[in-house]
Amino acid sequence: MKSELPHDHPTDDRPHRVYAALTNHCNRACPWCSTCSSPTGQTFLDRAALRRALPDGRYELQLEGGEPTVHPEFWGFVEDARADPALSHLVLCTNGVMLPRQADRLKAWLTRLGTPLTVKLSINHHLLDEDPGLLALASLCLEVLSSLGGTLILNVRLRRGIENDDARVLTAVTEAGLLPYANVFFLQRYGFASDEQSWDEPYLAGMKFSMVNPDGSVFGPDLVARSEAMRALPQLDLGLRKKKSAGFDLSANSTARKTLSLSLEGRPAEVYANANLSVYSAQVCNARCSFCVEELRPASRGKELSVQRTVESDDEVYFAALARTLTALAPLNPSVSVTGGEPSKDRRLPRILRTLQDFDARKRTVTTNGSGLLDVHEGRALIDWITVTGVRHLNISRAHPDHDRNAALMQLDEGLSLADLTEVVRRAKIGGTRVRLSCVLLEHAIHTVDDLCTYIDFAASVGVDNVIFRQLMKTDPTTVAANRVVKYSDRQRTALDPLLHRLTRDRRFTFQRQIVGYYYYVEVYRYGTTDVVFEEADLAHLEAEKRRAPSLIHELIFHPNAKLASTWQPWDGVLL
Ligand code: SF4
Numbered sequence: 185m186k187s188e189l190p191h192d193h194p195t196d197d198r199p200h201r202v203y204a205a206l207t208n209h210c211n212r213a214c215p216w217c218s219t220c221s222s223p224t225g226q227t228f229l230d231r232a233a234l235r236r237a238l239p240d241g242r243y244e245l246q247l248e249g250g251e252p253t254v255h256p257e258f259w260g261f262v263e264d265a266r267a268d269p270a271l272s273h274l275v276l277c278t279n280g281v282m283l284p285r286q287a288d289r290l291k292a293w294l295t296r297l298g299t300p301l302t303v304k305l306s307i308n309h310h311l312l313d314e315d316p317g318l319l320a321l322a323s324l325c326l327e328v329l330s331s332l333g334g335t336l337i338l339n340v341r342l343r344r345g346i347e348n349d350d351a352r353v354l355t356a357v358t359e360a361g362l363l364p365y366a367n368v369f370f371l372q373r374y375g376f377a378s379d380e381q382s383w384d385e386p387y388l389a390g391m392k393f394s395m396v397n398p399d400g401s402v403f404g405p406d407l408v409a410r411s412e413a414m415r416a417l418p419q420l421d422l423g424l425r426k427k428k429s430a431g432f433d434l435s436a437n438s439t440a441r442k443t444l445s446l447s448l449e450g451r452p453a454e455v456y457a458n459a460n461l462s463v464y465s466a467q468v469c470n471a472r473c474s475f476c477v478e479e480l481r482p483a484s485r486g487k488e489l490s491v492q493r494t495v496e497s498d499d500e501v502y503f504a505a506l507a508r509t510l511t512a513l514a515p516l517n518p519s520v521s522v523t524g525g526e527p528s529k530d531r532r533l534p535r536i537l538r539t540l541q542d543f544d545a546r547k548r549t550v551t552t553n554g555s556g557l558l559d560v561h562e563g564r565a566l567i568d569w570i571t572v573t574g575v576r577h578l579n580i581s582r583a584h585p586d587h588d589r590n591a592a593l594m595q596l597d598e599g600l601s602l603a604d605l606t607e608v609v610r611r612a613k614i615g616g617t618r619v620r621l622s623c624v625l626l627e628h629a630i631h632t633v634d635d636l637c638t639y640i641d642f643a644a645s646v647g648v649d650n651v652i653f654r655q656l657m658k659t660d661p662t663t664v665a666a667n668r669v670v671k672y673s674d675r676q677r678t679a680l681d682p683l684l685h686r687l688t689r690d691r692r693f694t695f696q697r698q699i700v701g702y703y704y705y706v707e708v709y710r711y712g713t714t715d716v717v718f719e720e721a722d723l724a725h726l727e728a729e730k731r732r733a734p735s736l737i738h739e740l741i742f743h744p745n746a747k748l749a750s751t752w753q754p755w756d757g758v759l760l
Contacts, residue, residue, distance in 0.1 A: 207250040218407070
């Protein structure tokens with residue numbers, strides 16, 4: 185290594201420098217990246233968060249990453265910095281992928297960064313392998329920056345003990361005549377290289393700096409703490425996305441990671457610890473969606489809904505059985521959702537909700553097409569029964585923002601008008617219930633990224649900050665009875681995968697997490713202030729998982745006939 189002081193070394197009179205990682209996303213994938221960044225990183229710094237992290241008085245700002253230039257608001261960060269009279273110097277640290285390669289366009293691009301300016305271009309074995317034109321870009325940057333009064337520094341990083349200390353990297357930089365502009369260092373033992381025992385510990389040349397991570401967290405001069413916090417940021421696992429529920433592993437990646445042994449009135453049962461209890465309303469639905477999941481589930485097992493459906497009509501028998509079920513399941517403490525049929529048209533709903541409240545059932549949810557939420561039962565509108573009994577989540581199905589399109593798609597004449605939906609959301613919010621709009625992805629309705637954005641913006645306009653988009657469920661080809669719902673679903677199903685791949689590159693959506701279930705797969709994103717959930721499910725996986733572990737119960741359904749079963753078919757897996 186060179187013995188003289190490196191370029192851009194700290195000096196006593198240099199102002200405080202802020203190193204701002206605008207994102208942990210990178211369009212390269214250096215295996216030892218010191219900021220734990222890669223193409224799967226999905227966290228992007230907020231401009232206001234950076235403003236909050238700046239020190240009092242004069243400062244220098246280094247925009248880094250991940251790859252800072254892929255941040256959708258990269259130029260906004262530059263404008264903010266240049267508009268701040270306290271900024272004394274701007275530094276951009278980049279892998280160069282996004283930089284124009286023609287002199288005139290590069291000049292315009294670099295001019296837009298303003299002055300005084302330093303550009304640090306990263307050079308290493310991986311970046312040279314991925315981009316044979318990188319050193320030519322470096323030479324061009326040098327020429328253009330010199331004409332603009334800016335400075336170029338090559339951050340040349342070498343792996344000690346690998347490929348002759350990466351001699352070919354140093355040779356390439358030397359042969360390009362760029363060594364005088366390079367800071368050549370061996371990589372250090374932190375970030376993705378934290379296990380490289382023969383590499384040096386990180387070394388600090390100065391202490392007058394702070395670091396900002398893409399989630400807005402701020403660090404003092406502790407490189408390891410900063411990069412470990414970068415490692416902990418959400419990362420999208422593309423392998424898991426590919427496998428989906430085939431990658432479900434109860435002990436390794438489920439939300440609970442364990443089962444519980446229960447005694448259901450003396451009968452032993454092994455139940456997934458985070459199982460949900462669905463109270464399946466006996467009220468027939470007043471919509472006739474061609475994509476109805478209630479009809480799809482029995483059809484997947486070769487039966488029509490009308491054939492399997494029986495109802496306990498005696499209220500006292502029904503509620504005694506519900507109380508018995510909740511008592512038996514108390515040691516499991518399942519989350520409880522009320523679904524249908526159509527719960528909002530069910531005259532029993534207020535009493536069901538009061539019963540769940542009496543049992544202090546966990547994370548109570550009601551799923552509805554919304555049509556009856558303003559109907560008055562027992563002296564109160566249903567939306568008020570929902571809030572007053574402590575329901576946490578209200579899912580309202582809506583296939584399209586436009587009222588008439590939605591009515592046609594769901595074949596629902598009584599759907600909530602826009603004004604009524606807004607009123608429902610308002611009353612829910614005041615009462616502490618979070619509303620989520622649920623939209624199926626249909627080839628002839630909501631099916632593109634722009635459609636998603638329109639739908640989310642519509643949700644926000646009525647006060648909803650939580651939206652779920654569902655791919656139509658796939659059925660079990662070995663048992664399915666191809667009725668109208670199955671045929672429609674196979675015809676109109678919009679595949680979720682291509683949409684997710686587009687979202688991963690769409691900076692309006694920020695990845696939050698993945699959830700893999702025994703027959704479903706979920707990805708969660710943020711879009712502005714809205715939580716956006718994507719879900720797909722495959723009923724063939726559900727049956728396969730049941731065959732693989734026949735005695736393990738994953739979900740619990742209290743059927744309209746007042747019986748508890750471990751499946752959505754009242755004739756299969758009856759427990760109580
Ligand atoms: S070292 Fe730089 S270019 Fe390489 S993955 Fe990390 S941020 Fe990207």
